Amino acid sequence: MTTLIRVILSFLLLAGTAGGARADFADGKLPDGVYHCEVYLLGLFFNLGDITIKGNLYSGPVTFGSAPQAYNYQMDANGEISWLGPLGGYTSGGNAISMTQATLDGPGAPSFDIIMKQPDGAFTASTCTKG
Template sequence: MASRFILSFLILMSAASGARADFADGKLPDGTYHCEVYLLGLFINLGDITIKGNLYSGPVTFGSAPQAYNYQMDANGEISWLGPLGGYTAGGNSLSMTQATLDGQSAPSFDIIMKQPDGAFTASTCTKG
């Protein structure tokens, strides 16, 4: 009975560590991530963020971003942006948290939680195209 419990525990732990294996290198997969928010029954385009290595640029709606900045991602998929992030960090807005999702079943994505000047929070999702 105890050996079954130990075996089950080891299988569970290996599955859990495999789910986070994609975060181990501290980077999102390179590419363009389309960001949008669901507000008042509509999906609103917030622009695209481009990831290349440990650099990001954007978000941009038209054209390209003038400069790239570094970002960091920890082993749990929490992202720290080390530069401005367009409207997410302008006009009194601030970033509360960004969480990546790399589950292998769907396109890589991350959710950005923004705190507005009035104290309300807004969440947007950025999905790799």
């Protein structure tokens, strides 16, 4: 009986470990497309522009037209994104990116959250969702 329980527990542990892996992050890329970025402040959603993802490149954010240049980005196996170039207002005027975390699984569209540190030390979070 004890051996049977060990075998069952081992199988469940193995299945849980395999199922818990984030296969969506394995290739290190977000799905291609346009991601609309917003921040929620004072009870309202504010548009921060669109970021376009194509392969390992991103451009934007832009509100109108298109970005003049694309830059590389990297995403690790946990979905943390490193932007290897400027990111509009997120990285200008004394602002800096603290962290960007992708969410590819679940019922909603792929998205990522950008945590920006402002010059005064405050943090602001925005969400960019694929349209």
